[in-house]
Amino acid sequence: MDEHKRWKIKFSILMVILIIIIYGSNYLVLGDGEHIISYIWTHLGFIPVDILVVAFLLDEIIERKEKEAMLEKLDMLMSTFFSEVGNELINQLSTVNKYKASTENLKSIKNWTENDFDNKLAELKDANIDFSADISKEDREEFLENLRTLLVDKREFIINLINNPNLLEKEEFTGLINAILHLDEELEHRSDLALVNDADFGHLNGDMQRVYNKLVHEWVYYLKYLYKHHPYMIALIIRTNPFDEDADVYVKE
16 A cells, blocks of 8 residues: 555544544434534535536536646747748738738737737638739749749648637638648648649639738737737747848848
C-alpha cells in the first residue's frame, strides 16, 4: 500500500472517531438520543442535494475553464499560422489588390483601442472587402506560380491545422483554412499556368477574394487577441504590417 492510500485510511479513521466522540458526548451530556437521530437523518437527507448542486456547479466551472484554456491555445496557434503562411499570403494578395483603399485604415492599427478592433471585426463580418487582382497578362503566370509555390510549401502545415479537432470551436478560422485549401487545389490542378485566360483568372480571383476576406478578418482578430493578452508581441506585428508599404521591422524610435 502506497503512502497516499495509507494517509487516506488514517484520515478516515480519525474522522469516524471524531464523529463518535462528538455525538457520544452530546448524548452523555444532554441524554436526548431521539434528537441526535433526528438531526442525523435531517442532514443525511440534504447530502444528495448538496452533492447534486456541487456536482453540477463544479462540472460547469471545470468545463468553462477547459474551454477557455483550449481557446487560448487556439489563439496562440494563430501566431504560428501567420508566421508560417498568413503574413506572406496577405502580402502577396495585398500587393496586387486593385482596391487598396479598402484596407487603408489598417495602416494605423498601432493607434487602435479595443473598441476600434471590435468595430473593425463587426465591419468585416457584415461586408466583404473589395478585392481584384490587378495584374497584367504578362505578369499573371509569375504571380500565380509564386502563390502556388507558397501554398504547396505550406500545405502540410495547413493540413495539420485542419486535423486539429479543437478548431471546430473557431468557425471563422476553420473557414479560412478551408478557403486556402480550396485555392491551393485550384492552382495545383492547373499544371500550366500560362494557359489561364481572362475567364479562368476571373474564377481564381473569386477564390482569392474569399481567402483575402477571411484572412483579413482573422488577422484583425489575432491582433486584438495580442492587444488584450500579449501587448509586447503586437509591436513586431505593427512593424511588419503587410498593409503598410512603409512598415519597417527595424525599431526607429
